[in-house]
Amino acid sequence: MAKTVLGIIFGGKSTEYEVSCRSAYSVLENASKEKYDIVKIGVSRDGKWHVYRGPDEKIKDRSWINDTENLTKCFLSTDYGDHAVYETDKDGRVTRVPLDVVFPVMHGAYCEDGRLQGALDMSGIPYVGPGCASSAVCMDKAFTKLLLSNYGVPTAECVYVSRAELESDEDAVRSDVEEDLEYPVFVKPANSGSSVGITKVKEAKDLIPALKEAAKFDSKILVERAIVGREVEVAVIGNERPEALGCGEVIPGAEFYDYNDKYNDGKSVCVVPAKVRRSTWLNLKTLAEQIYSHLDCRGLSRVDFFVCDDEKTIVFNEINTLPGFTSISLYPQIAMSSGMKYSEVIDRLVALAFERREKESDE
Numbered sequence: 035m036a037k038t039v040l041g042i043i044f045g046g047k048s049t050e051y052e053v054s055c056r057s058a059y060s061v062l063e064n065a066s067k068e069k070y071d072i073v074k075i076g077v078s079r080d081g082k083w084h085v086y087r088g089p090d091e092k093i094k095d096r097s098w099i100n101d102t103e104n105l106t107k108c109f110l111s112t113d114y115g116d117h118a119v120y121e122t123d124k125d126g127r128v129t130r131v132p133l134d135v136v137f138p139v140m141h142g143a144y145c146e147d148g149r150l151q152g153a154l155d156m157s158g159i160p161y162v163g164p165g166c167a168s169s170a171v172c173m174d175k176a177f178t179k180l181l182l183s184n185y186g187v188p189t190a191e192c193v194y195v196s197r198a199e200l201e202s203d204e205d206a207v208r209s210d211v212e213e214d215l216e217y218p219v220f221v222k223p224a225n226s227g228s229s230v231g232i233t234k235v236k237e238a239k240d241l242i243p244a245l246k247e248a249a250k251f252d253s254k255i256l257v258e259r260a261i262v263g264r265e266v267e268v269a270v271i272g273n274e275r276p277e278a279l280g281c282g283e284v285i286p287g288a289e290f291y292d293y294n295d296k297y298n299d300g301k302s303v304c305v306v307p308a309k310v311r312r313s314t315w316l317n318l319k320t321l322a323e324q325i326y327s328h329l330d331c332r333g334l335s336r337v338d339f340f341v342c343d344d345e346k347t348i349v350f351n352e353i354n355t356l357p358g359f360t361s362i363s364l365y366p367q368i369a370m371s372s373g374m375k376y377s378e379v380i381d382r383l384v385a386l387a388f389e390r391r392e393k394e395s396d397e
C-alpha cells in the first residue's frame with residue numbers, strides 16, 4: 035500500500051517557536067515510518083517557509099535553520115485541491131512537493147490561532163486540529179470566556195482591559211480592576227501561550243507594570259481573580275463526537291506554572307493520570323467534551339481546569355487546540371495512559387483530519 039505523505043509543519047512566527055521545535059521532534063520520533071513518508075516543513079521565526087531534509091535532532095536543538103545544505107525555500111499552494119508546497123532551489127528551479135495531510139505541530143500566533151488553518155482550508159489539504167474559526171476563538175482567552183459564559187461554564191471572574199485604555203488612563207484602568215477584583219490577580223494577554231506575558235499581581239503597585247508587560251503581546255488583556263486550586267488538564271480527541279481520554283495534574287514548582295517551569299529548569303511535576311476521585315473525573319470528562327463541542331473543536335484539544343475546594347468545584351481555565359507534544363507534554367502522556375501508543379495517537383489524528391475534510395467537501 036502506498037504510504038501517506040504527512041507534512042509536519044514546525045517552528046513558526048510565535049513566542050512558542052522553541053516549544054514547537056521540541057514538539058515536532060517528538061512527533062517525528064514517534065510517527066510510523068511504515069505508514070508515512072514525512073515532509074518536514076520548517077517555518078522560521080520570521081515566518082519564512084522551508085522544506086527541511088536534515089536530521090531531526092537539528093529541529094530539536096533549533097539549528098535546522100542554519101543547516102543550509104538541507105534547506106530549500108518553499109511556499110504553500112493555496113490553489114484548492116493542489117495539495118502541495120512548491121520548493122525553489124538555489125538555481126531558481128521550482129519543484130512541486132505533494133502532501134496528503136498536514137500536522138501543524140505548532141503553537142501560538144500564526145500557527146494555532148486560525149491563520150494557518152485558513153490557509154490550509156484554502157488549499158484543501160486535510161490537517162490535524164480544529165478549523166479556522168474554532169482555532170481563532172480558542173486562542174483568544176477573552177473570546178473563549180465570553181462564549182463559554184453563555185453556556186454557563188464556570189470561569190474565573192475577569193476584567194477585560196484594552197491596550198488603548200491602558201495608554202490613555204492608567205488610574206481609570208486600576209480603579210475598574212479594583213472595583214471588581216481583589217488581589218491577588220492574574221494579568222494575561224488574550225492571545226498568548228506558554229505563560230508568556232503572564233504575571234501574578236499581589237498588590238496594587240504591581241498592577242500597571244503587569245498590564246504593560248501583557249500589552250507587549252496583545253492589545254487585549256485579561257485580569258482574573260486568582261483561583262486557588264489544583265491544575266488538571268483533560269486530553270480530548272475526536273470530531274463531532276469528542277472523547278476525553280483522561281486527565282493529568284500539573285503541580286507547579288514556581289509561584290505559578292510559568293514558562294521556565296514549563297520548559298526549562300522548572301520544578302513542576304506532572305501526574306498522569308491525575309489523582310482525582312472518580313466522580314470528579316466524570317465531571318471533568320463531561321465538561322471537557324461539552325466545551326470542545328461548544329467551541330466547535332475538531333481533531334484534538336487539551337482543556338485545562340482548576341479543581342478547587344476539595345474537588346467540589348471545577349473552574350475552566352483555558353483550551354489549547356494544538357497542545358504541546360514534547361516528550362514531557364501532558365497531551366501525549368495522557369493519551370498514552372489511556373492505552374494508546376504515541377504512534378497510534380498520531381494515526382488517529384491523521385484519520386480524523388481525513389474524515390473531517392471528506393465531510394466538509396460534501397457540504
Ligand SMILES: Nc1ncnc2c1ncn2[C@@H]1O[C@H](COP(=O)(O)OP(=O)(O)O)[C@@H](O)[C@H]1O
Nearest residue numbers: 190220226227228229230258259260261290291
Ligand atoms: N486565574 C488564575 N488563577 C490561578 N492561576 C492562574 C490563573 N490564570 C493563570 N494561572 C496560572 O498561570 C498559568 C498560565 O496561565 P494560562 O491561562 O494557562 O495561560 P497559557 O496559555 O500561557 O498557558 C496557569 O497554568 C496557572 O498556573
Ligand SMILES: [Mg+2]
Nearest residue numbers: 228229338352
Ligand atoms: Mg495554560
